[in-house]
Amino acid sequence: MQLTAKCTTIRNLDRTKNLELINGRYYLHHYRGRQTIKDRVESIGVPHPEVALILKNGEPVDFSYLVQPGDLFSIYPPLYNFKLSAEKTLLPEYPLDKPKFILDVHLGRLARYLRRFGFDTAYRNDYLDPEIADIAEKEERIILSRDLGLLMRKKVKWASFIWNDDPKEQLKEVFNRYSLSQYYQGESRCVNCNSKLEKIDKEEIIERLEPKTKKYFNDFRYCKTCDKIYWRGSHFKKTEKLLNRLKES
Known part of the structure; x- marks a missing residue:
């Protein structure tokens, strides 16, 4: 693309095909003086956590870079099948072993x-x-x-x-x-309140169980916050089936 001395061009490359917001489009911006690339990118509706890499005229820059007339930027989102090196990615490292x-x-x-x-x-x-x-x-x-x-x-x-x-x-x-x-390590949280489930002996709750549940199930979990009982019934099989579909996607 031919650039003028008073314009900045931003190219957004998105990770999905059906988005209206950004989808491999070019945006031509008039230079307005001192402004970081972070502010410029967010001005077209792209939040900074959705930006993994910014290339300025082919070279990586961080969010603090001050936009100059004639700059050409390529903005890359997080890509599922491509991992950037720590020195190039703009995404901060997540500190925990398991996401919450x-x-x-x-x-x-x-x-x-x-x-x-x-x-x-x-x-x-x-x-x-x-x-x-x-x-x-x-x-x-x-x-x-x-x-x-x-x-x-x-x-x-x-x-x-x-x-x-x-x-x-x-x-x-x-x-x-x-x-x-x-x-994934099995159902371990209450879907209503997010509390961790605890193992509970069947005899402690047997009076609260339906006849078929008493007969066919012996392993139970309990939410102290909601007073809700969980067991590996049909909902558990649905969870396992959904997990298999997610792994295949």
Whole structure:
């Protein structure tokens, strides 16, 4: 592309095919004086946690680079099948061995799915954006959101924008981006409140069980917070089946 002395060109390369926001498009920007590439990229609707690499005229730069007239930038998102070296990627290293999450108010069903697979997932349907950002920073949680404004907050380090409307497709997005299949160790969290489940003896709860549950099941888990009992019934088989589909995707 021919560049003029007063323009900057930004090329966004996205990881999916069906996005309206960025999809291999070129954006021609008029030079407006002192501005970082981070501010310029977010001005076209791309939050910084969704940027893995920025090339300026073919060379990597960080978010603090000051845009100059005639610059050509290529903006790369996190790529599932390509891992950048630590010195090149703009994505901060996640410090925990196993990912834990916090979700915005639009992702209640996804929160239940993630808890069902044993992932520590904070969610309330009345969270405000500043509260989510604060909790994520304090508890080292990855933010999953459909709110671009939330992901553009300065203190947000680890986050992913969720593109799909369908909760199972949302789950697939998260499994792919964070390679979650490797962490699954069975159902270990309450889907209602996120508390860790504890093993409980059948005799302690036998009066609360339905006749067929008493007859066919002996292994039980219990949520002290919700007073809810879990066992490996048909829901467990559905979880295992869904996990196999996620591994194949």
